[in-house]
Amino acid sequence: MKMETAFFRRLLKYIRATKTFLNELSETGAGCVSRATAIKFLLARKFDVGRAHALWRQHEATRRREGLNKFEPFEVPLKSELETGKFTILPTRDATGAAIAVFTANKHFPSQTTHQTTLQGVVYQLDVALQSLETQRAGLVFIYDMTDSKYTNFDYELSQKILTMLKGGYPAKLKKVLIVTAPLWFKAPFRILRLFVREKLRERVHTVSAPQLGAHVPRSSLPKQLGGLHDTDHTTWLEYCKNSYINNIQNSKLDGVIDEYVISNHIPPVEPQNGIIEHQSDMTSDRAVRLGDTGTKMHISGDPPYTCDPSPLRHSHGYNGDTKSRHINSGDEDDIDISTRGTWSSGELSPGLSDEECAAGGAGGAGETPAALLARLRLVRRRGLVAEYDEIRSRPPVGTFHNAKLPSNLAKNRYTDVLCYDHSRVLLSQTDPDDPTTDYINANYVDGYKQKNAYICTQGPLPKTFGDFWRMVWEQGTVVIVMTTRVMERGRVKCGQYWPAAAGARQQHGPYAVLAEDVIQHDDYTISSLVLTELRTEQVRRVWHGQYTRWPDYGVPGGGGGGGAAGARALPVLRFMQLVRRAQQRGLAELGDAWAGHSKGPPIVVHCSAGIGRTGTFLTLDTCAARLEAEGAADVRGTVERIRSQRAHSIQMPDQYVFCHLALLEYAVINGYLESADLTGFDDENDEESE
Structure with missing residues (x-):
């Protein structure tokens, strides 16, 4: 009953906001605007009427200033501009459901066209793409492909106009701007261009190499020229735009209102089922989505199913069978559905999170203060935490392992039962x-606190994968490597010696040379300062390598392989964690303008032997500690569940799960969030079968 009341209260809020928006526009003499168009602007500003009006005014001013009010798409020069294919909307979506727009720089010649014509070509297509409620809800990913482009293809002023329009003068949520294969001469103007972008949006603008693009957009959603799996059919897309444009004009003559909000089926909505997105790869499948009235079938081609649900706790997606429901993300409130036919329904949606939203709380809940955590541990004690972990471990994986199981990739896996998910793997x-399998390495991206893909979890490299490991480090821009295993443990090889162990020593793996400038050994860890050189270009990068040497396999620092006080030796781990953070900050500062990605820097590579037990424990503690510092609360269970949804089987043993809780309490005491953390009796009634 309470849920229904809250839902109808939110529904009433949206109806009132739409009515207020339309009334205020009418009072300002803005003319007749459809309800659907009003919702489009309100959606872009989370139903804040004031901000939606400001967006409307900026949008209208931009259209007048740039001559975007009257289009002649079937006449030269706009017709010729559209046919170049320099800008197009792909018939696929990213893992969060966002539409994907691609601007191909090497097809643009500033001397042969005007800003007005190019902008008209962009807006003409964006207007059609934004007719989809799914696109309005999930937003837009803008890919600026600079592959094989020259300085004569680049137009700084035009780029500034497009970015300025998208960030504040167009009713679409700009999720990301991905600049692919940016040449060296682009760096200077790019630094200037970033100054025009708000700080929050600046973190969504990334310069990436072609391999790194897969970290932002699934390979199955990309065209072949960007390393994807399907051919771009720009001609079919233009035909759809033409039909949509003509229908819109005809409807406006009948209704007297130009309604830009006709539901589009060109880009199929992503409909998750139990957290898994299924990509249609059969052109003759009954599930293929028809393109308007043309009879052409569109489909999302690509890899086998992959998950986009960052939280396995959320399974209700609020989709109503036959009704074509689309979710409206209201920001800080629960999601609701708006149906093109059928009934309204309440539901819960788990879209992929943005960089800003990638907090542990986004995956696990509100979190606990240290005092609340201490009180809970006193109540449930060790046995309760072990039972909690057993419940998490009993859940089946939330993704597939098709690439890891390919015959040519099997030998690249250290353990036959520790494979990497398809949906989050590093390409x-x-x-x-x-040989397309040369893009494989047993490694997965894992999100951190308010940072998407903050870490790369991987196995201890094998001699045959040393070159792949350093290729990954180089291509991802990594400046910090965290190793939580020794090379040999209990007489068994746990990891190959992929880096030079002594100061002054040098190794070469494929086109990469690794030099150890300095090696400092401490009681619990060894710090190596490495110089990584790409021999083909002679480019050099410094890499910090930290190896924690007193962490037993299948166990916890100081706790052995089972039993014992799992938090007894947390202090050295916490010190090591602080060293890792400072190394990341230094490495980011050294990269300077060469790094244009997330403000917290490139992914940190973390590995043990399998890349799941000690690696998952370190990630959990680091993420929870970061959230505790920022919010005064953390959620260990939610963080573990989130990590396991991206790197299968992370946190391998119950003692590691217990250690995360106890170490976080110790961190809280050290940093003044708690005066003390007395857990007398915590180990009473210890389950002797807890491994």
Whole structure:
């Protein structure tokens, strides 16, 4: 009953906001605007009427200033501009459901066209793409492909106009701007261009190499020229735009209102089922989505199913069978559905999170203060935490492992039962054009606190994968490597010696040379300062390598392989964690303008032997500690669940799960969030079968 009341209260809020928006526009003499168009602007500003009006005014001013009010798409010069294919909307979506727009720089010649014509070509297509409620809800990813482009293809002023329009003069949520294969001469103007972008949006603008693009957009959603799996059919898309434009004009003559809000089926909505997105790869499938009235079938081609649900706790997606429901994200409130036919329904949606939203709380809940955590541990004690972990561990994986199981990739896995998910795997550059499996490494991206893809979890490199490991480090821009295993443990090889162990020593793996400038050994860890050189270009980068040497396999620092006080030796781990953070900050500062990605820097590579037990424990503690510092609360369970949804089986043993809780309490005491953390009796009734 309470849920229904809250839902109808939110529904009433949206109806009132729409009515207020339309009334205020009418009072300002803005003319007749459809309800659907009003919702479009309100959606872009989370139903804040004041901000939606400001967006409307800026949008209208931009259109008048740039001559975007009257289009002649079937006449030269706009017709010729559209046919170049320099700008197009892909018939696919990213993992969060966002539409994907691509601007191909090497097809643009500033001397042969005007800003007005190019902008008209962009807006003409964006207007059609934004007719989809799914696109309005999930937003837009803008890819600026600079592959094989020259300085004569670049137009700084035009780029500034497009970015300025998208960030504040167009009713679409700009999720990301991905600049692919930016040449060296682009760096100076790009630094200037970033100054025109708000700080929050600046974190969504990334310069990436072609292999790194897969970290932002699934390979299955990309065209072949960007390392994807399907051919771009720009001609079919233009035909759809033409039909949509003509229908819109005809409807406006009948209704007297130009309604830009006709539901589009060109880009199929992503409909998650139990957290898994299924990509249609059969052109003759009954599930293929028809393109308007043309009879052409569109489909999302690509890899086998992958998950986009960052939280396995959320399974209700609020989709009503036959009704074509689309979710409206209201920002800080629960999601609701708006249906093109059928009934309104309440539901819960788990879209992929943005960089800003990638907090542990986004995956696990409100979190606990240290005092609340201490009180809970006193109540449930060790046995309660072990039972909690057993429940998490009993859940089946939330993704597939098709790439890891390919015959040519099996030998690249250290353990046959520790494979990496398809949906979050790190894609390397393809070194052999005839062998697509050369992009494989047993490694997954994992989100951190308010940072998407903050870490790369990987296995301890094998001699045959040393070159792949350093290729990954180089291509991802990594400046910090965290190693939580020794090379040999209990007489068994746990990891290959992929880096030079002594100061002054040098190794070469494929086109990469690794030099150890300095090696400092401490009681619990060894710090190596490495110089990584890409031999083909002679480019050099410094890499900090931290190896924690007193962490037993299947166990916790100081706790052995099972039993014991799992938090007894947390202090050295916490010190090591602080060293890692400072190294990341220094490495980011050294990169300077060469790094244009997230403000917290490139992904930190973390590995043990399998890349799941000690690695997952370190990630959990680091993420929870970061959230505790920022919010005064953390959620260990939610963080573990989130990590396991991106790197299968992370946190391998119950003692590691217990250690995360106890170490976080110790961190809280050290940093003044708690005066003390007395857990007398915590180990009473210890389950002797807890491994």
